[in-house]
Amino acid sequence: MSTTTCPACGTAVPPEARFCESCGAALGGAAPAAPTAAEIDELAPISAPTYRTPAAPPPTPVRTCLTCQGPVGEDGYCEVCGxxxxxxxxxxxxxxxxWVAGVCDRGIRHHRNEDAMALLASATPGERAVLVVLDGVSNSIDSDVGSLAxxxxxxxxxxxxxxxxxxTPEGRSAAVTKVLTxxxxxxxEAVIETTDPASSNPASATYAVAVLEGSALAHANIxxxxxxxxxxxxxGRQLxxxxxxxxxxxxxxxxxxxxESGPQAHAITRWLGRDAPEIEPRLGALELDAPGWVVVCxxxxxxxxxTPEALAAQVTAAGTVVPSELALALVAFANAQGGQDNITVALARFEPAAPATTPTPQEESHG
Known part of the structure; x- marks a missing residue:
């Protein structure tokens, strides 16, 4: 039986074959071109081994025991206190x-943590920080995944x-409104992308964000x-x-x-998710002029x-100006009160910039 050769891989194939059984190339045409760098990058997430060796996974960070701060072993138990x-x-x-920190905790009563947060901050204190908190709705499917996304x-x-x-103030307000929206x-969109399109109870979440730039604080919530x-x-103020x-x-x-203690205390009227009525956050802005805490929770x-007074009392009781310590203290307070829900708190410590001083000219000395 006569054969021909695949132009792509050189394998012998029957003359009537339309495709090479070895490499899948179409027969009767020119050999396929090698993929470009852009094509390789586009395909890599789906088929990385085809074109390049996958990168080694990053090292697993050492986990710290919340009870004694000892190392947690691969079995999930503390190697010090067990x-x-x-x-x-x-x-x-x-x-x-x-100057910025947050803690997201399951609480005591819920079987999983459906809260989420995402933070960023400049290294320079007070320069710029973004605090985002989402609270996944407990009776919706995959809200823990949706809130984090x-x-x-x-x-x-x-x-x-x-x-x-x-x-102008009006121009800045309009521009900031668009960005926050x-x-x-x-x-x-991220919440929706993580939800099964056919779900009868799609993931949903509440939303709050604060952006601090210098002394200017902008915030939004749904x-x-x-x-x-x-x-x-x-x-203090609830913004x-x-x-x-x-x-x-x-x-x-x-x-x-x-x-807030009645049967409808936590019935929300707007939210994020596939069945959300609208995505139009409530917005606000404030110029800060005293040292204190921006809190998103x-x-x-x-x-x-x-109330701001009650929350401020817990901040004072914590006795610290270290954001990571305060966040842990506030979560511990909520858990000590019963931990009925997931708990998330994100904090930014604001300190007003010191006023610029004008150096005084030195007096002339006369000899």
């Missing part, structure tokens, strides 16, 4: 700079400094995760306004304490300290 360590998703921390998407959308607009849309400003030794049934009752005249914390 305590079982929670999974990284149940409890994780971020401290992108010494959404938090990270919002952080990336806010990685560059906020625009200055056209040089775009970040919420990016978070929403749902009932919150943003607070707690200046040292002065009355965000909840999208919730409780907030509607408060606006109708009910006391805050009664509304889920209801797992404010359940037990809702």
């Amino acid at each position: 305590a079982k360590a929670p999974s990284e998703r149940d409890h994780f921390r971020e401290d992108p700079a010494p 959404g938090a990270r998407a919002a952080r990336e959308a806010l990685r560059t400094p906020l625009p200055r607009g056209m040089g 775009d970040a919420a849309v990016a978070a929403n 749902g009932d995760s919150r943003v607070y400003w707690l200046p040292d030794g002065a009355p 965000s306004v909840d999208d919730s049934a409780a907030q509607m009752q408060i606006e109708a005249g009910m006391s805050r304490e009664e509304a 889920s209801d797992g914390l404010w359940n037990y300290a809702s």
Whole structure:
């Protein structure tokens, strides 16, 4: 039987064959061109071994026991005290700079952590920080995955400094509004992408973000995760306004304490997700002029300290100005109160810049 040769790989093939059984190349034409560098990069995530050796996985970081700070072994138990360590998703921390930190914790009563956070900060204290907190809705499917994807998407959308607009307060406000809204849309798209399109109960989450640039604080929220400003030794403020049934009752005249302890206390009226009614965050801005704390948190914390005064009291009780220590103390406080929900708190420590001083000319000396 006569044969011909595959122009791509040189394998002998029958003359009537249309494709080479060895390499799959079409017969009767020129050999396929080698892939370009761009094509290799595009294909690599799907078929990396075809074109190049996959990179070695990064080394696994050493986990620290939450009980005694000893190393956690590969079996998930502390090698010093024997305590079982929670999974990284149940409890994780971020401290992108010494003046910014956050803790995301499962709490005591929930079987998984559906909260998430994503932070970034400049190395220079007070220069720029982004704090993002999402609280996955417990009765929706895959909300733990969706909340983490959404938090990270919002952080990336806010990685560059906020625009200055056209040089006027109105122009800057409009430009910042667009960026913060775009970040919420990016978070929403990320939540949707992690949800089964056929799900009858798609992933959903609340959303809160604070962006601190110098003394300028911009914030946005959808749902009932919150943003607070707690200046040292002065009355604090809840900057965000909840999208919730409780907030509607408060606006109708009910006391805050009664509304937030009632049966509809945590029924939200807006959220992120495939079935979200709209993606239009509530926005606000504040110029900071005193040392204090920017706090972004889920209801797992404010359940037990809702008013700015109550939350500020817990900040004072912690007795520290180290963000990572304060975040852990606030989570420990919420767990000590019952830990009924997942708990997330992200913090930025603000210190006003020292006023510039004009050097005085030295007096002339006369000999």
